[in-house]
Amino acid sequence: MLAFLHSKTIGDLYKKHKFQGVVIDKFANETMIKKFISNQCDAPTMIVTNAEKDTIVAAASIIARYLFVKNLNDLSQKYNVTLLKGASNKVKELRNSISPEILPFVVKMHFKP
Numbered sequence: 001m002l003a004f005l006h007s008k009t010i011g012d013l014y015k016k017h018k019f020q021g022v023v024i025d026k027f028a029n030e031t032m033i034k035k036f037i038s039n040q041c042d043a044p045t046m047i048v049t050n051a052e053k054d055t056i057v058a059a060a061s062i063i064a065r066y067l068f069v070k071n072l073n074d075l076s077q078k079y080n081v082t083l084l085k086g087a088s089n090k091v092k093e094l095r096n097s098i099s100p101e102i103l104p105f106v107v108k109m110h111f112k113p
Contacts, residue, residue, distance in 0.1 A: 003028050003036045011040025019043055025051035025061075075106050 010022055022045040024033060030047050037045050051057040069085075076083045079102045084091045095107050103109070 003033050006033070007036035007040045010037060014041040014043060021046065023048060023051055023054060023057055025049070025057060079106055081106065 006024065006027075010024075013019070021043050022037065022041065024037070024045065024047050026033075026047050026049045033047055034045060048054075052061055072083050072085065079098075081094075081098055081102075083106055084094055095103070098106060
């Protein structure tokens with residue numbers, strides 16, 4: 001799923017900006033990543049282990065983390081519940097205490113079997 005979401009985001013950005021290349025931190029099987037990316041973008045793609053050493057990749061990672069935390073806080077306020085990061089026992093307990101009506105809006109509902 002992560003490869004699909006990365007490729008979808010890259011595809012959306014590529015449609016707007018037609019950049020000349022893509023650098024991706026290797027987070028999964030390289031063949032799978034390239035397959036998803038090639039369906040979204042025809043720019044040359046480099047898949048690199050520890051890509052955060054590149055300033056641009058590090059900056060993108062910082063921005064993504066900021067937006068993740070901001071959106072988590074926004075959802076917490078919107079639904080009046082303190083949402084937690086991760087998959088700890090505390091997060092699982094919280095999931096069980098959240099109203100079923102708002103659950104699909106604040107937790108991951110699809111998991112691999």
